[in-house]
Amino acid sequence: METIQALMTRRSIRSWTNEPVTQEERKIILEAAMNAPSAADARPWQFVAIDDPETISKFTDMGGTEMLAESTFMVLVCAEIAKEIYPGFWPQDCSCAAQNMQLAAHDVGLGCVWIAVYPLEERVEKCRAVLGIPGNITPFAILAMGVPNEVVAPEYRFDETRVHLNKW
Numbered sequence: 001m002e003t004i005q006a007l008m009t010r011r012s013i014r015s016w017t018n019e020p021v022t023q024e025e026r027k028i029i030l031e032a033a034m035n036a037p038s039a040a041d042a043r044p045w046q047f048v049a050i051d052d053p054e055t056i057s058k059f060t061d062m063g064g065t066e067m068l069a070e071s072t073f074m075v076l077v078c079a080e081i082a083k084e085i086y087p088g089f090w091p092q093d094c095s096c097a098a099q100n101m102q103l104a105a106h107d108v109g110l111g112c113v114w115i116a117v118y119p120l121e122e123r124v125e126k127c128r129a130v131l132g133i134p135g136n137i138t139p140f141a142i143l144a145m146g147v148p149n150e151v152v153a154p155e156y157r158f159d160e161t162r163v164h165l166n167k168w
């Protein structure tokens with residue numbers, strides 16, 4: 001898939017079949033994550049890959065997350081803040097990794113949705129408790145994936161009024 005086509009057609013997918021995400025697809029998605037840009041190339045990220053249905057089911061009670069029961073592969077993007085070179089950029093770095101994962105999933109024909117974790121303290125603590133995340137690691141976002149069981153049409157969102165040329 002061409003890059004522009006991929007990013008213009010990606011949508012959040014929240015319904016999945018029970019077909020597994022292959023090892024090859026998992027690798028592509030995690031490679032895409034770690035190829036993301038980051039401030040000073042610090043790469044302050046860690047990833048927890050989750051394919052155990054019982055573990056996945058523990059995330060279905062966070063409010064609006066019931067659909068995660070259908071996800072066959074989730075990745076929790078985490079920050080290891082001590083790896084930062086310029087303090088404060090880690091949410092941007094982790095967002096770049098997360099968006100790369102969404103686009104890679106779409107490219108290989110998987111459906112993906114970003115589930116907010118940071119800065120929702122309750123969700124951060126949930127991730128720590130369920131996955132045994134240590135104190136020096138900050139859970140940031142869950143990318144829930146699987147073989148799509150719904151079709152969501154692309155949406156064209158370009159809005160010329162949001163573009164300011166040379167001055168506001």
Ligand SMILES: Cc1cc2nc3c(=O)[nH]c(=O)nc-3n(C[C@H](O)[C@H](O)[C@H](O)COP(=O)(O)O)c2cc1C
Pocket residue numbers: 010011012013014064113114115116152
């Ligand atoms: C930072 C962030 C947090 C999000 N959190 C959630 C979430 O907790 N639950 C959910 O179902 N979708 C979540 N989403 C997905 C958005 O709802 C979705 O991207 C938005 O509605 C636009 O739709 P699209 O992804 O299909 O283009 C999140 C997306 C982002 C970027």
